[in-house]
Amino acid sequence: MASSSRLIELTSIIAIQTKKVDDYFAQNGLPGLSFDPNAPADFPVPNSNLEIQEARRKVVNATQELHDLMVGPRESIRWMAWSYNDNLSLHAVYHFNVAKAVPIDGEVSYTELAKATGVDENNLKRLIRHAMTNRIFKEPREGFVAHTAASRLLVDDPQMIDWVGLCSADFFPAAAHTVDAMVKYPGSQEPSEAGFTVAWRHEGTPMFMEIGKNPARAKRFGGAMQSLTGGEGYEVDYLVDGYPWGDLGDATFVDIGGSFGFVCVALAKKFPGMKFVVQDLPKTVADGPSKVPPEFADRIQFQAHNFLTPQPVKDADVYFFRWILHNQSDKYGVEILRALIPALKPGARIIINDNCLPKPNTIDPWDEKITRTMDVTMLELLNARERDENDYMELFKTADPRFKFLGAKTSKGCRMHIMEAVWDPEISKA
Numbered sequence: 001m002a003s004s005s006r007l008i009e010l011t012s013i014i015a016i017q018t019k020k021v022d023d024y025f026a027q028n029g030l031p032g033l034s035f036d037p038n039a040p041a042d043f044p045v046p047n048s049n050l051e052i053q054e055a056r057r058k059v060v061n062a063t064q065e066l067h068d069l070m071v072g073p074r075e076s077i078r079w080m081a082w083s084y085n086d087n088l089s090l091h092a093v094y095h096f097n098v099a100k101a102v103p104i105d106g107e108v109s110y111t112e113l114a115k116a117t118g119v120d121e122n123n124l125k126r127l128i129r130h131a132m133t134n135r136i137f138k139e140p141r142e143g144f145v146a147h148t149a150a151s152r153l154l155v156d157d158p159q160m161i162d163w164v165g166l167c168s169a170d171f172f173p174a175a176a177h178t179v180d181a182m183v184k185y186p187g188s189q190e191p192s193e194a195g196f197t198v199a200w201r202h203e204g205t206p207m208f209m210e211i212g213k214n215p216a217r218a219k220r221f222g223g224a225m226q227s228l229t230g231g232e233g234y235e236v237d238y239l240v241d242g243y244p245w246g247d248l249g250d251a252t253f254v255d256i257g258g259s260f261g262f263v264c265v266a267l268a269k270k271f272p273g274m275k276f277v278v279q280d281l282p283k284t285v286a287d288g289p290s291k292v293p294p295e296f297a298d299r300i301q302f303q304a305h306n307f308l309t310p311q312p313v314k315d316a317d318v319y320f321f322r323w324i325l326h327n328q329s330d331k332y333g334v335e336i337l338r339a340l341i342p343a344l345k346p347g348a349r350i351i352i353n354d355n356c357l358p359k360p361n362t363i364d365p366w367d368e369k370i371t372r373t374m375d376v377t378m379l380e381l382l383n384a385r386e387r388d389e390n391d392y393m394e395l396f397k398t399a400d401p402r403f404k405f406l407g408a409k410t411s412k413g414c415r416m417h418i419m420e421a422v423w424d425p426e427i428s429k430a
């Protein structure tokens with residue numbers, strides 16, 4: 001039970017660690033943190049500065065805990081149950097393009113804003129004032145709207161706009177129908193029976209296929225994924241620096257579901273001996289070569305390949321999956337791993353770069369919240385899942401006991417893991 005000394009402990013963590021961050025800002029001539037529209041949109045210290053990042057995390061986690069204690073369980077749960085309204089006001093801001101109708105450095109009246117967006121003034125005001133409680137816009141004087149740092153991102157950052165649109169318009173109804181889908185299809189491992197398909201009334205057609213039918217929706221999905229995977233802790237540098245690629249020499253690396261090949265480009269820059277094949281669906285690989293800088297074109301090939309069918313690149317050194325297996329239930333995850341087998345030479349490595357669920361309460365609470373949210377998102381969209389280290393071990397074992405699982409690792413500040421298995425035909429299949 002939290003005692004009053006815990007409250008004092010938390011306030012002391014907050015005071016000490018905040019001072020550390022603030023002193024660093026002052027010593028390095030960095031602007032202080034602010035909600036002002038001209039304030040930096042990101043914490044202005046690089047991830048590589050582990051000391052300041054650690055101090056920042058301590059403040060974030062301690063303030064959250066102190067907040068939750070002070071609000072108390074009954075009040076917390078009462079309003080938590082209403083938090084879907086945060087999504088509603090955000091969705092309205094997105095849908096009616098409100099941010100672009102507000103001047104960056106000035107203000108606009110609700111009347112003008114209603115005209116510019118074509119929305120009923122009264123309803124617009126209600127929704128914007130709700131969004132303001134989340135620091136999206138501010139009201140510098142009554143009746144006028146101005147930007148904050150957060151609302152400004154909805155003008156300046158197209159990928160963030162896509163992310164907000166995808167989550168508030170496409171995913172929000174999926175979350176609302178996930179329990180219905182669980183009741184209708186108990187324990188389903190089929191992406192065509194997930195909350196998303198129930199919400200959007202296309203049961204039988206999985207989300208990716210449905211979204212792919214509509215170019216604008218597909219484009220928004222792509223932009224949103226760039227926003228997510230370009231976010232803090234997901235940078236590709238962690239992969240480039242977090243595995244001893246150099247020890248593999250002139251290795252051939254097959255990036256399965258590798259999209260436009262940006263992982264291979266990042267590796268090619270640092271490891272001049274490596275050669276790459278990027279595999280993805282035909283439409284995606286058709287655009288791939290145009291996105292590879294010319295100096296790497298002779299080392300990065302593109303190939304259309306469905307990862308549920310037998311792997312055509314034989315005897316490669318590495319078969320790599322990034323953000324692929326978390327989109328799959330175990331049923332399909334096992335199929336994808338088995339599809340590699342005809343191509344594997346002894347010692348071939350299967351490397352997965354994905355989330356790895358922690359044991360409860362063993363990692364930073366901020367990261368735990370994100371990774372568990374990702375896990376339930378996989379359920380609601382695809383009947384897929386995030387996995388812990390043991391789940392990955394089981395997945396490989398179920399696919400074939402000759403996959404020797406070597407474990408999962410990560411680096412400080414990174415929100416993803418690297419899971420590795422080696423193909424060892426000497427292991428008995430029994």
Ligand SMILES: C[S@@+](CC[C@H](N)C(=O)[O-])C[C@H]1O[C@@H](n2cnc3c(N)ncnc32)[C@H](O)[C@@H]1O
Pocket residue numbers: 225229256257258259279280281284305306307308321322323324327
């Ligand atoms: C979540 S994205 C991950 C992309 C990339 N690996 C990354 O790290 O950003 C999933 C990728 O899998 C591809 N994909 C989906 N189904 C596929 C299939 N059956 N065979 C091959 N690629 C597929 C998609 O086109 C997409 O590029």
